[in-house]
Amino acid sequence: MNVQLTGVAKSYGGTPALQDIDLEIGTGVTGLLGPNGAGKTTLLRIIATSIAPDRGKVRLLGHDPHRGHAELVAARRGLGYLPQELGYPADMSTFGFVEYLAVLKEWNDRRARQQEVRRVLGLVDLADLAGKRVSKLSGGQRRRVGLAQALLGDPALLVLDEPTTGLDPAQRATLRRTLSVAARQSSVLLSTHQTEDVAAVCDRVIVLVGGRVAHDGDVAGFVASARDRVWLHDRPVADAVATWRDPAGGVRSVGGTPPTGAQAAPPTVEDAYLLLVGPAAVEGAA
Amino acid sequence: MSTTTWHADPNLLRAYVEGRLDAVLSASLERHVDACAHCRSQIGPLVEVPVLEEAWSGIRTGIESGRLPLLVRLAQRLGLPEPTGILLAATASLRLTWLTGGLVTLCFVTLASILADGAALWPFLLVAPLVPVLGVAVSYGPAEEPFEALTVTTPYGRARLIMVRTLAVLTLTLPAAALLGLTLPGPAWVAVAWLGPALAMIPLLLALASLTGPRLAASLLSLGWTGLVLFAARDLPSTWPVEGTQQVAYLTLALLAAAFLWVRSQRTQQIGVAL
Numbered sequence: 285m286n287v288q289l290t291g292v293a294k295s296y297g298g299t300p301a302l303q304d305i306d307l308e309i310g311t312g313v314t315g316l317l318g319p320n321g322a323g324k325t326t327l328l329r330i331i332a333t334s335i336a337p338d339r340g341k342v343r344l345l346g347h348d349p350h351r352g353h354a355e356l357v358a359a360r361r362g363l364g365y366l367p368q369e370l371g372y373p374a375d376m377s378t379f380g381f382v383e384y385l386a387v388l389k390e391w392n393d394r395r396a397r398q399q400e401v402r403r404v405l406g407l408v409d410l411a412d413l414a415g416k417r418v419s420k421l422s423g424g425q426r427r428r429v430g431l432a433q434a435l436l437g438d439p440a441l442l443v444l445d446e447p448t449t450g451l452d453p454a455q456r457a458t459l460r461r462t463l464s465v466a467a468r469q470s471s472v473l474l475s476t477h478q479t480e481d482v483a484a485v486c487d488r489v490i491v492l493v494g495g496r497v498a499h500d501g502d503v504a505g506f507v508a509s510a511r512d513r514v515w516l517h518d519r520p521v522a523d524a525v526a527t528w529r530d531p532a533g534g535v536r537s538v539g540g541t542p543p544t545g546a547q548a549a550p551p552t553v554e555d556a557y558l559l560l561v562g563p564a565a566v567e568g569a570a
Numbered sequence: 571m572s573t574t575t576w577h578a579d580p581n582l583l584r585a586y587v588e589g590r591l592d593a594v595l596s597a598s599l600e601r602h603v604d605a606c607a608h609c610r611s612q613i614g615p616l617v618e619v620p621v622l623e624e625a626w627s628g629i630r631t632g633i634e635s636g637r638l639p640l641l642v643r644l645a646q647r648l649g650l651p652e653p654t655g656i657l658l659a660a661t662a663s664l665r666l667t668w669l670t671g672g673l674v675t676l677c678f679v680t681l682a683s684i685l686a687d688g689a690a691l692w693p694f695l696l697v698a699p700l701v702p703v704l705g706v707a708v709s710y711g712p713a714e715e716p717f718e719a720l721t722v723t724t725p726y727g728r729a730r731l732i733m734v735r736t737l738a739v740l741t742l743t744l745p746a747a748a749l750l751g752l753t754l755p756g757p758a759w760v761a762v763a764w765l766g767p768a769l770a771m772i773p774l775l776l777a778l779a780s781l782t783g784p785r786l787a788a789s790l791l792s793l794g795w796t797g798l799v800l801f802a803a804r805d806l807p808s809t810w811p812v813e814g815t816q817q818v819a820y821l822t823l824a825l826l827a828a829a830f831l832w833v834r835s836q837r838t839q840q841i842g843v844a845l
Contacts (some may be wrong), residue, residue: 332723358724367719371659384660385717387653388724388731394652398631414630423774448599 285310285343285469286441287331292340301326302495305340313467315486315503316475317557322492324475325368325445330363331473332443345440359388364439366477368446370430372418378405378429379414385433400410404432404540407462409455423450431459435466442466444474448481460485485506489553489562494550499560510551510559514538517546526558578602580610584626587616597837640666641742651662654734661709661735668708672701673746680750687755692810694754694800698747699768700792707788731837736772744768756809763812767795770820777827778832 287309294302300322312469318324328341329335333349333356342349347359369423373485373490382401391397405411410426413421418429427450434442441465463485475480482489482503489506491499499506515537520527524540536549538558585591586599603609635795638646642655650658679693686693709732721728744765752762771791778787804812810816 318637329719334723357725357727358729360723362732363723365723370720371717373717376660384656385720385724387656388721388726390725392651397653398627402630404663518741 286345287296288343290341292330292337292342294330295339304498309470309471309473311467311469312487313463313472313485314488314490315482316410316473316490316492316493317482318481319561323495324492328443328445332363333360333409351405362433364436364442366430366434366444366447367547372426376418377415377417378410381418381429382433386436399420402438404435408432408436409458416485417515424452424455427451438498440470442470442472446475448476448478479557483553491557499500506556508555512548513545514549515542516553517543518550579820583613584616589716598641617670633681644791657731657734658738670824672743676701676750680753683754691760692799695764695811696796698764699749699771700795701747702740702743702768703771703791704788705743706736706772706775706782709735709739717782760809760812766812766817770824773827777830782830
């Protein structure tokens with residue numbers, strides 16, 4: 285297992301952000317869903333060695349990052365991390381920014397480092413913009429620069445906090461391909477608000493609610509949990525968790541008591557998520 | 571289109587590519603290849619792909635990564651490792667503009683102290699120790715570290731990065747300030763004595779910055795030092811801020827700050843909290 289968390293807890297100023305988290309994560313893509321404030325970013329920051337938990341044990345790639353500097357550095361050597369918010373220096377070129385981080389990741393040989401920087405920029409379709417200043421790039425392009433640095437050295441553990449934010453549909457498709465390839469040998473852990481990302485790329489889904497794991501399992505099983513609880517009808521179901529207009533016509537309702545004539549629809553990750561999280565999800569998505 | 575009626579022998583082309591021809595023959599062949607499309611098409615496949623790729627990669631990198639600042643290039647000629655140069659290049663206070671500003675300020679306060687004929691050492695004593703301190707504070711990067719969340723999680727680590735930058739700033743600022751100090755009127759030992767508070771303020775800055783961030787830490791230290799120097803300038807001898815007893819106090823504070831940093835990094839579970 286690349287990530288092992290036992291009884292991990294973290295609070296900020298007395299407010300618990302994570303409580304009693306036990307998780308084991310191996311190779312493959314794991315999606316982390318949850319309303320805003322559910323603790324997703326806190327969990328990812330702990331796994332990325334950016335912060336330490338208040339309680340509990342963390343093992344990353346076979347190392348205990350809290351047991352001393354050598355163990356910490358050993359864990360970090362196999363880690364790629366994209367924070368939720370990443371500042372960019374105003375005067376660095378795209379290439380220069382990724383190269384700077386490559387140096388911090390101990391790519392000391394110049395030729396190997398520059399080849400690697402070029403490779404990861406190619407992976408996120410930014411090879412042609414390598415000479416452009418990061419400050420002149422669009423939001424989606426900057427997000428991809430952030431992704432490029434996380435991919436440096438094909439890390440065994442890739443931690444991505446909302447990687448698809450700001451990407452257009454074509455770029456999201458490219459990213460999913462890149463992550464699928466990476467996940468053959470690595471653990472990819474990503475948080476997202478886009479349930480379709482989970483359906484498209486994840487093998488496993490973890491749902492956090494109020495700092496606790498509310499669901500952990502494979503994606504197919506998660507979707508199946510919403511079977512016979514999603515309805516298509518010509519009007520909304522009164523006590524549904526959520527309703528919206530279906531592109532195929534009619535109204536889609538998740539949960540609630542189906543009226544006569546309502547037709548059961550095949551569920552999606554989004555349906556299962558809404559059913560699990562309930563009103564908190566609807567508020568969180570606002 | 572080719573206008574020539576003869577073509578170079580494949581062996582001749584190969585010898586050219588491998589650099590075995592003399593200068594005259596090479597120049598002659600180059601003129602022919604310039605004008606002959608057939609020979610150009612023959613010579614292309616003879617050039618090894620890795621050689622071409624390396625040349626192209628070098629050209630692209632030169633354009634894409636930008637030039638390192640002059641000071642870093644100079645330091646690299648003096649033996650600074652190339653990766654460290656890249657890290658230092660991102661340091662705001664190593665930029666020529668910042669350094670020039672610091673040096674010009676130092677020159678002015680030295681001049682002020684000289685013109686006052688030793689009666690007013692305080693302008694120099696006020697500014698000289700603060701130049702390296704502010705340099706180190708600024709070297710944390712514009713708006714601190716814009717990608718700090720990331721730097722913290724790299725194997726290199728933020729603490730080591732800050733130490734490397736601090737050393738670089740001290741290497742650049744202290745010798746210049748020491749040379750200017752030699753031109754001061756009054757006792758010669760003052761030229762060296764101001765290094766006491768200057769060096770003591772570095773661990774103090776790092777310790778305070780671990781609690782408050784570098785901006786506030788530098789402001790607090792600057793205010794404290796200014797208050798001390800101006801207080802001394804009113805009634806006490808002009809050399810008072812750098813005399814023996816005070817130096818012992820600075821040293822004690824510096825040791826306490828270093829011990830605080832050490833304990834904080836050992837005791838607290840929080841990763842990267844010290845520095």
